[in-house]
Amino acid sequence: MSTHAGQLLEVRNLAKTYGTGTKATPAIADVSFAVEDREFVCVVGPSGCGKTTLLKCVGGLLRPSSGQVFLRGKAVTSPPEEMALVFQEYGRSLMPWASVRNNVLLPLRHKKLARAERKALVEEALAAVGLTRFIDHYPWQLSGGMQQRVAIARALAYQPSILLMDEPFASVDAQTRGDLEDLVLRVREEFAVTILFVTHDIDESVYISDRVVVLKHAPTEVKEVIDVDLPFPRDQIVTKELTEFTQLRGHVYRLIKREQDEPTRRLTPVTTATKGETA
C-alpha cells in the first residue's frame, strides 16, 4: 500500500490491547484512517471508546499492539519532532515552576536553533494566542482557558506539521470553549498546521473540522467517516444556524446514540488479540 501525495498521516489497522492473558482488555480493535496535509480531522466516539489511547498511539507515546502509524510514509515508533501534543489536563501538563515564556521555550531547547530564533518563536506563538501580556506570569496565575492557550502556544512554537489535541477543551466553560475553538481555527491558518483533534463533543467536532471520524465503542473500530463541507471562516452563530450544520450534527449524534444503545459486543479478549496480531 503506497501513501498518495498530500497524505500526511496514516493510521493503518491499529489495535491496542491492555494487559495479557485472561486479564487482556482490548481497547482498540482495528482503526484505520488518513489525514491529508493541512486537513482538520476530528475523532469522536462514545465515552470510553479509547480516544485518548488512539491519540497516544498516533503520537508515539504508546506502542500499538498491532498495526502502524505513518507520518509522511515513515512508521512512528517514538514521538516525532513533526508532532506536538496538547493534553486535556492543561494544569498538569504545564510546569508550575516555569513562567509562561519558559514553558513555551522548554521544548525548543534541544532543537538546533539560534537563541534569537527561539525567542522569536516563543513570542510569535504567545502573540498568536493573545498572551503576550502574560509572558512573565506563572501558568497557575492564569485562568483555565488561558492555561490551555499557553499549552497551544507551546505546541505551535515547536513548529509541528501536525498538532494532536486530546479533548483540549473538555475542562473549560462553554463560553471559553467557543473562543478556544475559534482560536484553534485561526492559528491553523496562521501556522499552516494539520490538526487531529479528539473530542466527545459532537457539536464541536462538526463545527471545527473538515472531516469527522466516528468511532464505535470499545473494542474500537471506525464506524463512519463524514466529510464536513461547511464554509470557512466558521462562526459560532452563523455556522451553527446552517441547515447543513444541524443535519451533520444530527447524523453524528444518531451514529453515536445508536452505538451507545447497542449492547456491548462481547468480543473475547483472545479473539481480539489474535485478530490484532495477524492484521
Add this chain to the structure above:
Amino acid sequence: MNRRTYNAAAIAAEIAVPVAILVAWQAWTVQAQDPKFPRLSTILVEFREMWLFSQFELHVVPSLTRIGAGFGIALALGILLGIPLGLSRWGRIIAMPHIEWWRAMPPPALLPISVVLLHSIENRQKIAFIAFFCLFPILLNTIDGVRGIDPTLIETARSYGMRGFERTRRIVFPAALPQIFAGMRTSLSLAVIMMVLTEYFSSTSGVGYVLLISKNTLQLAPMWAAIVLIGVLGYVLNLLLILVERRVLAWHRGWRAATAQ
C-alpha cells in the same frame, strides 16, 4: 483589629514571650543560688567572653565547617543517588532494604567504628559521620519526590522528544525539588545533632568538645554558654535554609495556593 495593629501585636508577642522567659530565668537563678544553674547574666557574660569572639575561630569555625561539609556531601549524594533510584523500580528493589537498614541504625552505635575505620578523630571522621546520617532524609525524600511526579508532565516531556539527562534536569529535578527541600530541613537539624555527638565523643576542637571539657572540669557557666551557642547555631542555620527555600520555591507556595481552591 486592622492589619497593622495585628502585625505589630504578632511581632510584640514573638519577642515578649522569650524576653519574659529570660527575665523569669534570671529572677529564679538569682534567688535559687544553685551552682548547677548559674545566673543568666553570668551565662551571658561567659557567652560573650567565649564566643564573641575569642574562641570563635578555635571552636565554632571547626564545628560550622564540619556541618557545612557533611551536609553538602549528603545533599549532593542524596540527589545524585535519589533521582536514579526514584526513576528505576529495579534500583529501588535492590537498594531500599539497605537504605532502610542503615537508616534504622542509631548514630551513636557507629561512632566508635567510624573512629577506628577512618583512623581519625579530626575532620575526616566528623564530616563522614555527619554526611552519612544526613544522607538518608535527603535520599528518601528525593526518591519520593521523583516517584510522585505527575505522569502527565513526563508524557508532555516525552511527546516533545525530551529524554535522558535533559528530561531529568529540566523536568524531574525541579518537580522533585519541593520534597528535596523537605529532606534538607530534616537533614540540617540532624547535622547539628551529629556535630555535637561526634565532637563530644572524641575530638580536639569544636563546640561539642567544649561541652566535654567543661563537664570534665565541672565548669557550669561555660557549659551553659556552649548550650546556648548550640541552640543559636541550630536556630540560625534552619532560618537560613528557610530563607533559601522561600526564594527557590516561591513558585511552589503560589502554585499550592492556586490549586487548593
